[in-house]
Amino acid sequence: MKFIYKLIIVPLFLGNFFYAAAQNNAAVNDTIITDTLTYPIIQTFLGNWQRNFYGKNAPDTLGIVWKHYLGKGETVISRKAGSRIWAGAGWTGQPLLVKEKGKLYLIQGAYDHHLKKIEAETGNLVWQYKFDDVVKGTGTLWMNNNAVKPENRIVILQGSRLGVGNYLDTKHIPSYRAISYFTGKELWRMDQKWTHSYSRDVDGSALILNDTAYLGLENSYFTVFDPDPDNGKLLNDMFQPNIIQERKLYTMDDVYKHRNNVVTESSPSLFNNRIYIASGSGHIFGYNLETKELDWDFYIGSDIDGSAIVSSDSCILVSVEKQYIKGKGGVFKLNPSEKPEDATVWFFPVENKEFAGWEGGVIGSVGINDNYINKEQMHLAAFVGIDEYLYIVNHKSLDSTKTVLGPDSSAVYNTPKLIYKKKVGPSISTPIFVDDKLIVAGYWGIHLFKYNNNTFELIDKREGSFESTPIVWDNKIYVASRDGYLYCFGIKY
Numbered sequence: 001m002k003f004i005y006k007l008i009i010v011p012l013f014l015g016n017f018f019y020a021a022a023q024n025n026a027a028v029n030d031t032i033i034t035d036t037l038t039y040p041i042i043q044t045f046l047g048n049w050q051r052n053f054y055g056k057n058a059p060d061t062l063g064i065v066w067k068h069y070l071g072k073g074e075t076v077i078s079r080k081a082g083s084r085i086w087a088g089a090g091w092t093g094q095p096l097l098v099k100e101k102g103k104l105y106l107i108q109g110a111y112d113h114h115l116k117k118i119e120a121e122t123g124n125l126v127w128q129y130k131f132d133d134v135v136k137g138t139g140t141l142w143m144n145n146n147a148v149k150p151e152n153r154i155v156i157l158q159g160s161r162l163g164v165g166n167y168l169d170t171k172h173i174p175s176y177r178a179i180s181y182f183t184g185k186e187l188w189r190m191d192q193k194w195t196h197s198y199s200r201d202v203d204g205s206a207l208i209l210n211d212t213a214y215l216g217l218e219n220s221y222f223t224v225f226d227p228d229p230d231n232g233k234l235l236n237d238m239f240q241p242n243i244i245q246e247r248k249l250y251t252m253d254d255v256y257k258h259r260n261n262v263v264t265e266s267s268p269s270l271f272n273n274r275i276y277i278a279s280g281s282g283h284i285f286g287y288n289l290e291t292k293e294l295d296w297d298f299y300i301g302s303d304i305d306g307s308a309i310v311s312s313d314s315c316i317l318v319s320v321e322k323q324y325i326k327g328k329g330g331v332f333k334l335n336p337s338e339k340p341e342d343a344t345v346w347f348f349p350v351e352n353k354e355f356a357g358w359e360g361g362v363i364g365s366v367g368i369n370d371n372y373i374n375k376e377q378m379h380l381a382a383f384v385g386i387d388e389y390l391y392i393v394n395h396k397s398l399d400s401t402k403t404v405l406g407p408d409s410s411a412v413y414n415t416p417k418l419i420y421k422k423k424v425g426p427s428i429s430t431p432i433f434v435d436d437k438l439i440v441a442g443y444w445g446i447h448l449f450k451y452n453n454n455t456f457e458l459i460d461k462r463e464g465s466f467e468s469t470p471i472v473w474d475n476k477i478y479v480a481s482r483d484g485y486l487y488c489f490g491i492k493y
Contacts, residue, residue: 038154041104042097042471045138045205046365046430049270050310053371055097055472058437059490062448062460065476066123067485071112074164075134083164086111086134089480091364091428092203092267093468094138097478098154098181106478107156107181108486109135115158115179120478123488127184131177132163137203138267138469141181142213142227154181157213157227159202162192166200173200174238176217178229187229188239195219196250198260204307205267207275212244214287216264216277222247222287222294247294250281258282258303258324266307266365269316271336276308276316284308284318286336298340300332301325302407306365306430313396315345317368317381320407322352322360327409329361331383333395333416347406347413348393350385355426358386364469368395369433378453380419382438384427390440390447392420392456419454427466434472441466441479446489448477462489 047053072087089110096107097120104120111134117126139158147153156179166173174189192200199218206215206227213227224245226232232241250262262281269276274286274296280303286296306319315335322329328349335343352360367382381395393416404415425444432439438449438456448460470479477489 038100040098040141044140045267049207051269051307054432057474058434058472059475062462062489065488065492067487068123070110070486073112087484088482090467092138093480095478129179129184131160133161135160138205140206142208151182152180157206161201176202188232188241196255197262199263203265207268214268218263220249220262220264222249249279254281265305269308271310278304305363309366312370317366319362325407327407346416351387353387355386360386363428365430367431382431386426388426390422390424420456430469439470
């Protein structure tokens, strides 16, 4: 580990243990001054490489501490449909959180085409970097221990839509960028290839291991690349990162069945020697880190938007949209140590209902409480369907009284015990458990629940339209809204 200008870089691989590790490291090294530590707290979408950490110390209230106007911007739907003006931030839109010199800072993408660094205590803007289009997805913070320049030792990897004035057949679409966390300056841009997919946006959050990045792009290429700007090169008049490997996340059969909607919007997850990624082509793929090939393929057939969530019992939970399938969407729990045909632990279907172009199913990722409970407590999974209902299940316990049909309306699966169900409105956000709280954001507002195993109590609610996923830190909830604002809810000191 290198220390330059009293900057400490703390890799985040282990859920909620990173914060204590960073503090312990400072305590045993008397050359480090606590208020000069700089390290990520929420480093990527859903917190870590297992996509199952959301912060700590949730508040009991949704009082507004501050709100920051993110703005609005134009985005093109298609040549035929024209453009729209979008405000605030949307799916996935989760802020990142960094502690720098004793202060907390947020990194937030917005629909005004900017990526922003914002003071978490006050909501004041520090800097903003302009993309060519709205910024939808959540970025990833990368600690570059080998950076030549100290200001480039924390790098933000962030995607956007393809660019206003650009279309699918535009020659070059640099919709993925690297930006210095400290300065807000661009370090490189990655050109998105035109494939059989009908998108060249980037919504997913990269996973980074040993200075190598792994990401599914919306052109549905699983791309392995070197994020270090010192190793980049000039290509097509753009300074670009070094691409190590590309693998297609679709077959031509998928292209025909989905009419080119083989878009990959999810973020990759790490478990053992594989990286798991869900694709809109209808597959959950496993990329083997030893062989460097896709060697695991669970086929569902639907569009899949959410990420694969790693549970404490060595399984993954995957949300399923109701599209291109005969049956219902919902959530799968899969055991990736088994062959794909034997991997299903359970399936939980949700009701069909049309909303904003969706036909049903679950769009957002699944939230779990595994990082916040002891061995005696119930392991819960929460998700919200397009059918307007919040579902909470015991993801380690099956309902012995019933079985359900799968998305193909043919296969029969076990299903988990339903613990709680409540009408909260449609949502594409991910519900998050923090301590004994559950925060659920959606198109009807944000709901704050307190729970004790199977008992849930709604303790606060605030109206609004939310597509983004919140984070929590020290009695504050940070979440962007479609009304144009980034909100800090909770307790004001």
